Amino acid sequence: MKFSHKYIIVGAGSAGCVLANKLSEDPKNSVLLIEAGPMDNFSAIKMPLAASSLFKNKKYGWCYETEPEINLNNRAINWPRGKTLGGSSSINGMLYIRGQAEDYENWESLGNPEWGYRDLIKYFINLENNQNYQDQFHGNFGPLWVETYEKNLDASLAFLEACKENNFKLNKDFNGSDQEGYGRYQVNIKNGKRFSSADAFLKPILDRPNLDLLTSTRVEKIIFSGKKAIGVKIKNAKGFNIIACTSEVILSGGSINSPQILMLSGIGSKAQMERHGISCIKDIPGVGQNLQDHLTVNISCKIKNLDTFSELMTPFKMINNLYEYYFSKNGLMTYPASDIGVFFKTNQNISRPDAQIHFAPGAGKYNKNGAMKPSTGITASVCNLRPKSRGHLELTSSRADDSPKIVANYLSEPEDLKVMIDGVKRTREIFKTNVMKNLSATETLPGKNCITDQDIEEFIRNDALSVYHPVGTCKMGIGTECVVNNDLTVKGLQGLRVADASIFPEIISGNTNATCNVIGAKCADLILKS
CATH class of the missing domain: 3.30.410.40 (Cholesterol Oxidase; domain 2)
Structure with missing residues (x-):
């Protein structure tokens, strides 16, 4: 294992796999992709109808639950999230939905230039390998297999x-x-098997010498020098280690894990972190707020x-x-x-x-x-499709192994x-x-x-149940409640971005996985152009 890389990506999910693919295209870029879960070689992952059997599988999922929801007669709601290569694209329902054009026009109007539909449609098209349509809305040469079931x-x-x-x-x-x-519905199923983000974007390029993959490895926190991210602290079967980063750390852990890692690293509400004995590096009260779900x-x-x-x-x-x-x-x-x-x-x-x-x-x-x-x-x-209710998540301790408290506030x-x-x-x-x-x-x-x-x-x-589409906990935009800028950099810090569903300013009108792929590709472009 190398102990220094140019880029460190935390989370091999729907956005992280795309990021790893794009950033490692240049052999000069040393890229490390860290996944908390194991490889995705479990037969139930590939069998489409077996998806629900994975929701409580602690080896391949985080098995989160909300707090008792006051408006759902105090029921705790299951929130399965993937913990393996492909992230939640390895346990989801495999539907390919982009949302509505107006969703992205709304994102742009909230202070996010170049995040409108006309900007993002090219990413959807370039990533897609659609088996049914050849028109101005679809791509036929990208890595992501899409077919009508x-x-x-x-x-x-x-x-x-x-x-x-x-x-x-x-x-x-x-x-x-x-x-x-x-x-x-259009689906990510190829030849009868689930076709996850790992299948599309990661596995074809794992032999690149400048790309390293660490599985079954948890990121405990981000390491800072002043206001600049310079590495991560990890924990796996070999114990604890520090891995340095010479350029950028990108969090792609999803709407629960990315804000949790930020808060464990001292980025979030100062008052909340101080309750758990965590030194505040940057007081950003919006971390973990703005939580939305279908x-x-x-x-x-x-x-x-x-x-x-x-x-x-x-x-x-x-x-x-x-x-x-x-x-x-x-x-x-x-x-x-x-x-x-x-x-x-x-x-x-x-x-x-x-x-x-x-x-x-x-x-x-x-x-x-x-x-x-x-x-x-x-x-x-x-x-x-577009709920107005907003929830939040917060730390339960200073330990990375302890799941955060999730209040969906449905x-x-x-x-x-x-x-x-x-x-x-x-x-x-x-x-x-x-x-x-x-x-x-x-x-x-x-x-x-x-x-x-x-x-x-x-x-x-x-x-009522969740459709398993949590978003918004590291909101992108210009307001005081926002966590990242429109280039996905964390406000007031250097060398740190977030690229996953947590950056959604508002939830989209449909299933969220395809948009997470686009966020990964867009983030890679922003990094490489900078």
Whole structure:
């Protein structure tokens, strides 16, 4: 192991893998990529339908939970985050969604020039290898495999027909000119296997002599000389070590780990750090603030005449499913977390969709180990795309091994609850169509006794879950609440940047992974141009 590098990247996730790829293209750049988790050679990581089995796997994930959420009847909410090569792209639902153009125009208007849609679309295109579209919105020569999932079960095809009958418009490309409508999701699945950010950006270049990778290695803190980052303190099976950096340290640990590392290093709220005996290097109160996430709730129905996951996952049929997967990479086990999506407006007075449905031809509940226990039926999970509620995270101690306290603060803004209620009502209408009546669709969740808005509110408070899209805890911008500048440098410090979902000024209208890839590429350009 070398003890000095030009660049040190902390976190081999969705942004970190891209950064490592781009920064190490020049053989003169010595790059070290540090990942807290192990290599991603666990079979369940590559098997798409096994994704939920990883949510409580402590070897490959952080297994975070929020504090009891006061507006969700004091329930602690699971927040799985990946801890392996690829980060959360190795345990997520594999959906490829960019959000809406207006999301990025809003970022720019908040004091972030060159972060608008017209600036970022070129990154999306250059990174993408789309198998279905050749047009001005898509790339066909990038490292990241993207394809429309088309091996849909008949239950999913029935949901598509129900959306059509319910007067949603068909959208064949959620990442094209307009996001609104219903259609099939695009996914990061190649030849029946998950195609993570590590698969796309890191593994093809691991043989570069100027790129070093450390796995199962935790960064305890950043080392400073005055206000300049000059290295990191690490801990792994060999003990503690200091690794020097001659140019820049880039944090790509995600919306929980990056602010935690900053605070452990003396960057954050001075008062909070002093409570834990941490010397303050830079008082930035915004570290760990501005936390945002997508909250979702499941509407499930039993149907007749068509198989769902439950019928196809009996012990006998699972033998065939696994045989088909391992020998031909086909069949049920290649299914993403959701294959059909809908983006819609909860009221017609707004200009763009504010709700998203993730549909799957299955139903069930998560067991205590985090895996989904299937039950017969189909599920449409609906979320509010642009919540106003803001949470925070804070240290629980000065030890890196101690998880931070996560307060998501869901539904603290009344507007968020109204969007959720309206979203549930609109989603339930899909299950009342003739298509669904012909399948004898019977609602099991929330059920026939959930009638009034007050009933729906109580259902949401009792059953809502995270979509696992935490962002915003190292906010980019110009305000006093911001942590990084628009070049991703940490305010008032030298040699330190943050590049991951934590820099989102505001959450985007959709799944966040593709945008994290873009942040990694954009950060690399900013570094190399400087």
